[in-house]
Amino acid sequence: MAEDTITNISTGEFQTLSEIVFSSLSIQISLIVLVLGLISIILIHKKFARWVNSKEISHIHPELAEFARKVMLPVFAIVLITAINVHVQAFELFDEEVEILESEASDSLTHREVFAKLLSSLNIFSIGYAVSQLIPILITKYDRTKQERTDFDSWKMMTGFADDEQNFFHRIFEWVPPKHPPKTMSNETFQKLLETKDGRKSLEQHRTTRGFTIGSYKQLVDDPLKEWRKSETKKYLKYLKDCTSGNNFSGYKLRLGVTPQEVYPFDIWAEQKRLAGYAPVLPGEKPPGWAQKRVQDIPKSFRQWIPIFVNVAVFLGIVAWWQVDLVVLATATGGLSIGIGFALKETMENYFAYVFIRKDRMFLEGDRIEVDGYNGYVHKITPRVTYIRHALNESLAVIPTKQLVTSKIINYTTSFKLVPAEIDVGVSYLNDPEQVAAIMMKIGKRAMKEITDSEGAHMIIQEQCPYLLEGKKSCGCDKDVLVDMEQPKVRFRKFDDSALYFGMWVYVKDYGSQFKVESDMRMMMYKEFKKYDIRIPWPIRTIYQGDEKREYDEISKYDEERKRVLDEYGTGDPKKENKQNGEK
Template sequence: MAEEVLNVVSDQVSKFDALPQLIASSPSLQIALTVLIVGIIGIVIAYRSFANWTKKQKFSYTRPHFARFMRVGVLPFFAIALVSSTNVYIQTTELFNDSEQTVEEFNASETFAKTLNTINILVIGYSIAHLIPIFLDKLEKSNLEKEDYLNWKELRGFKDDKDDLFHKLFKWVPPKHPPDGLDESEFQKLLKTSEGIRKLESLRTKKGYPIGGFENLVKNPFEKFKESERRKYNEYYNFCITGNNESGKKLLPGKDPEEIYQIDMWREEKRLNHYDPIIPGGRPAGYAERKRKDLPKSYKQILPIGIFVAVVLGIVSWWGVDLFVLATATGGFAIGVGLALQETMQNYFAYIMIRKDKIFVEGDRIQLETNFNGYVHKITPRVTYIRHALNESYAVIPTRNLVNSQIINYSKELKTVPAIVKVGVSYLNNPKQVAAILVKIGKRAMKEIVDERGKHMVVQNRCPNLDQNLPSCGCDKEILEDLNQPVVRFNQFNDSSLDFALWVYVTDYGAQFKVQTEMRMMMYEEFKRYDIRIPWPIRTVYQGDEKREAKEIGSLDDIRNKVIDEFGVGDLSKGGDD
């Protein structure tokens, strides 16, 4: 079988061996080939200059896919035109007749034409291999733009919108009946004023759903949204290049490292920052590239290699090499390579499985069987990097091991987790009063604890911002069921204390630690205000005046009972298991 392959290849090589002899005997053919080679070199040089020029133009930032299409498409167009014109010239002018070279069973004109056509096919294959990912990327970015539009509707506008764009495109239509908790007279009264309508528009049901609906004021609001976002980007770009930006200098387009976001990168940064405005010049040069350098390659980056390999195999078959024979002859070599790369292939297929099934993705908080707890930093076809939650270390684990091990994913599907604070109070305190004060602390936590962006860290059925006619910060989004919180539990009678637990549900695993800290601070304040005493965790012979101490504590009973009347005791008196 191997001998058969070698014979086929030898036949093709013999044809190419005859071509140099043929070219050497024809001065006209030498001139034509020289022009072809010089022309290709000139095209490559001109293409590099053209590519560098396009990267500095505004359309490379406002229309990045069109710019990439131009850079990929220009070189092949001129290369194919040059090769094809050279081929036509050589064939029509019969340059092969200048030579007296004769080769048995060798058609010089046909073989030479086939060689030049092979070059054209390779150029076309290379171009298609790089153009297809551009179209796929454009399709993906268009879908993301539609998701941005849906989020914009959900938020009823972004912070950087001009002139209340949302209400220029949509009109709120009130429900036929007033929502729960609002009587008919008050409902009708609110409908008579613009402030009242805006308040009704921001209301949500107990399950977190908005009331009423919206009707379009324009034919295609999505197009108006896209126009608005492009205007914002143009304003961002102009601020960057004019020096009217945070850096105080004119930022140069096409510079390496990149100082200005392209529009797709600009949109992605807005998504990552919950659609907050992007400050021109607010990040150092190359920030976006460094931020994404560790991200794994997508299939769109690997696709060109597969397409070009398929083109090469097609050309090999066109030249008369039997691919089946070639594959059979190289089978032994492939088996040897496969055994040597066995673990590598296991890691690669594990990588594909993790990506396909979305077992975890970059940014997820997971815990391994070894109790290592951290964030998934990077997944590669060989190893996976997991960053410790406190940035103490990185765990580098073969990707195949993660498929065969038990993993706890705190970020998968249901992201909410409880932030629990346990506390013990004196036996001399009334448990119902303590429970009411803990409920008060939990409700304070729900309203007051926010992250660095001002967003509530406790998930809730209705965002507190709505009470002030402000847009929801997002703490009431993606709730799968009604949350009855804060939760207070009287856990046990301890040796020296009555043990309680208070918890609320936070947006993600990492948010619980800040919320717990803030709740402990609130707990200290409220316990001090209402004289709720925390006993020392020691055993001692008590020689105090218990009646006097009870009288001191009881002096604030009236104030603490008012807390019970105002906040209740949660579901503490209802019983039941969690």
């Protein structure tokens, strides 16, 4: 039955093509020229595309290189096909009288018309292919222009990038101080800072609890965006020169237009800066193909599907023009499509789950998430499975990607990157709870200033980086703080059998930092408790025989010093302390 259906498909004018080819030697020569010409264009275009990719202009202006790679080929094909069509029409390769008689005797097209229709079909398909390649290039160019504006706004917010020329930002914008000091600063301190150059610089770098700067900026040039573009282009040209001259981390001259990619084009260079928080891209630092490897598993975006959709639409339009019954053709292939769909059900569920995760940005590689009680970092997301590495590197979970869409997921990285580092301690009933709380506040304040990672960055998130008070640049511990925080937090938790239990916690920048911070705070606590004779009782029952008074007298020796700590650091309860200060 299926065979009968397929054989009954109307072939329209296709049956006359073979007659046309064998009817004239000139036609055969024209077709050979057409085929050989197309093959030559393809081969020449490949060499031309490689040549373009090996030139610096293709890296400085990647859109031009993309145009040369994808659009020039169909343009040359259109020129060749049009030339042959004109040749056929101009030199009368068909017998005009015979065609007139054939046309009068039948409703079908003449040989001339069928051959012209064939060449026109090739031309239409070439034009459609050119358009299908051009549309994504234009969309990409538009998106890159928007992203460039976003990068410029980030540059303004950061008051310049780390790889800018010295004082470049302040040649474009001048900082104007606010009329009133920020809430966390007294008016006296504010006015004193305004009097000196270093003080004004410190105020300019000041961040509020929401992470915003204070004051405003006055524009010094007509088009700041244009000046910023020139600066970025200049930095990229230096990067390109360092790559090709051998003055880079690899130690040898990197090549342009090779696979895997050794030198970033301008757009990928800008993207790598963006992903690294706008840190400088060091030439030759990453291995060849690094940028492509990071995105190799990301599903195709809509713009990447545009060429397929346009080409299929053009092809179906040409087939319909040749009077092929599309309904019958679709019916004949429908059963096969349904069978393939059922066979690939699981695969497609995983793939579409993968697309949803990527498009909605539910989580990304590097995010710390919890899935069904398993806590770890997302190592790799693929269209089939997702790999999650345990937070302490104990194991690697392999989970079907579709399961991540239907399961409850807790993302500890998105929006608020706050991880608590918490310690508990029990102290003797003979110690004053308020004094203990004050000493723990002192320990927490010390931890915020003193605990840093191997690069000198503070590990505890803070409203204002301590380095700013020293006239240095912020280490980043005060960036993206979008909630109001009072740190450290100290709480009197409970009365235990043999101790008064306290808890203290601060917020650190990531999951792994909490362990070092907790360890260092315990070290500080041990020394501070020893200094002020804050006793940690043994977990045993003690029968006192007149020694309680002696122990109390021993503890009382340091009472004055502990009171000074209480007055300086408080207990972590601002309302209570303000009330006490008011009574005084």
